[in-house]
Amino acid sequence: MRPRIGYKKLAAVGVAAVVGVASTIALTSGSASAAPVFGYSGYAFGTDVQAGVVGHGPQVVAQFSCTTDSNRSDQNDLATANVNNQAIARTVTTDTHSFNNQHGNGVTSNATAVDIRIGSLLTLTGAKTTTTAVYKNGNLSYTGSTTFASVKIGGVSVPSLVKPGPNTKVAVPGLGYIVLNRVGGVKTSAGIYSYAQAVVLHATTKNRYIPKGVDVAVLKTRAEITKPATAMVIGDAYGTKAYVDKLVKSGPTSYQATCQGTEGKTIRNAVAEVVIPKVAYVGAIYTTKNGYMGAEKSAVNFTSHVAGVKVGNLSIGAIESSASAWKTKDGKVGLNSSSNVVSIKVGNKSYNVPTEPNSTLDIPGVAKLTFNQVVRQSRYISVNALVIDVYSLNTKVIVGHSAAGVIG
Structure with missing residues (x-):
């Protein structure tokens, strides 16, 4: 288990992946060889504040950035991930790894939690989210998904949300709304990155758990792969x-x-x-x-x-x-x-x-x-x-x- 990372008065804009100092960037040797190389990058967070002001940044972080190593991996776990001193996600695990096998060259990132709770307003059990970005046979592709064992809103079971469709928006009385299974991918001329988030909490109503105006992603993953390139x-x-x-x-x-x-x-x-x-x-x-x-x-x-x-x-x-x-x-x-x-x-x-x-x-x-x-x-x-x-x-x-x- 790693120490939690804390920011105070942090208003995050865009996507920030937490990595170490310069020494964590993996380079190949200084050879003049023009052999093609792939770039691998990925992360998985337990929780991450995406907008608003609240007293922490990403928690339960597994990550690596900009490596050419097709066997790179990282993992992490934490009993409880907190937001605003409230236990939001329990028994959280995260992992991310690169690969070069029959499926192609790529990265997969996963995050799980035994449960995600906002008091009696929302309960998500058995949460798992995953995303993969792949280059194979000249093609770029991605997959991303989230599943739950059960979903309750205001104490009422909602079986239809156990396997939510992409970017499913649901009102949560007393909180605001949530977006389940937020997934997507972006292709560029150089490669592709994909993301998947189990749930994004949007606190639009004053409540005792998350400050009004704050957005929090719970179980947030990202995977990135480049096309082969000479540089x-x-x-x-x-x-x-x-x-x-x-x-x-x-x-x-x-x-x-x-x-x-x-x-x-x-x-x-x-x-x-x-x-x-x-x-x-x-x-x-x-x-x-x-x-x-x-x-x-x-x-x-x-x-x-x-x-x-x-x-x-x-x-x-x-x-x-x-x-x-x-x-x-x-x-x-x-x-x-x-x-x-x-x-x-x-x-x-x-x-x-x-x-x-x-x-x-x-x-x-x-x-x-x-x-x-x-x-x-x-x-x-x-x-x-x-x-x-x-x-x-x-x-x-x-x-x-x-x-x-x-x-x-």
């Missing part, structure tokens, strides 16, 4: 991530990643202010990604933007980073990164901000700051604009992360 673009970006020792205290905020690029479109993901409990207050955050895979050139760019961070008496101004990578058909590879931190203050005292890669500033009794932390490989680069090691809390906070690379 796959990869990368990720997030605003903040916090650790205590090696344990995640707060997962990536405003997270974005890719295994397919974006067909040349800039995609933005934003969150409102974030409170990392007992550690830091973080201002508004947004990240961007833009990438494409083509016959002449493949390229990708990620950026991260944070309005500011406060850790005790330590006040940090706006923070930004970017990372980009490209490869041309003749094998040439380019990598670039940049970062910027506007200001550092402790109380009324200001400090100069170093600009050289991996520069440090030790503020006795407060924190050690590392600026422009860069990791560079032959086809991959990552940058953390700022890393804060908080002495009194034995906590590390990464701020302004961007990474980009090419495989193939």
Whole structure:
């Protein structure tokens, strides 16, 4: 069982997959081989707040991102997943895995719960959701489904909803409405991703369980596969991530990643202010990604933007980073990164901000700051604009992360 990941005052926009720092992105060797590669990515969450303000982010997380390993897998479990300090889903398990077998190349993600309850308003037992994205014989396809052992609304059994059709909307008196078996898939020029969610709770009525205006996905899965390509673009970006020792205290905020690029479109993901409990207050955050895979050139760019961070008496101004990578058909590879931190203050005292890669500033009794932390490989680069090691809390906070690379 893993520690729960908590965000406070989080307004999520779009889909965020929680993954680790740059080292979790799996690369092949730096060989100039043009052998085709596939990109695999997937996740499964127990619960995830999709809109509104509530005190946590994704829970019971199983995930991997942008790997070429067809045997990658992850799994997780938790006795109870909570929303707004209410037990929403019990005995939750999640898993995701890639494969290359007679069914093709693909990813499958699953999530189950013994029951999902909103007091006496809604009871879903034996819940299971799954989605698969596959490439086989030149074709892209996906499947997704959700089933329940039983469904009760307001204490009344509704057998017709045990195997709901896709995106079935049902009113729940005292809560608002729910969408059962929310499924879909999106094809791009580079691949396909699919999603499936057992139930999305929409609290449109004041109630004691979920704040009005909040949407929560319970048992949320995603699977992604790329077409074979001579160069796959990869990368990720997030605003903040916090650790205590090696344990995640707060997962990536405003997270974005890719295994397919974006067909040349800039995609933005934003969150409102974030409170990392007992550690830091973080201002508004947004990240961007833009990438494409083509016959002449493949390229990708990620950026991260944070309005500011406060850790005790330590006040940090706006923070930004970017990372980009490209490869041309003749094998040439380019990598670039940049970062910027506007200001550092402790109380009324200001400090100069170093600009050289991996520069440090030790503020006795407060924190050690590392600026422009860069990791560079032959086809991959990552940058953390700022890393804060908080002495009194034995906590590390990464701020302004961007990474980009090419495989193939």
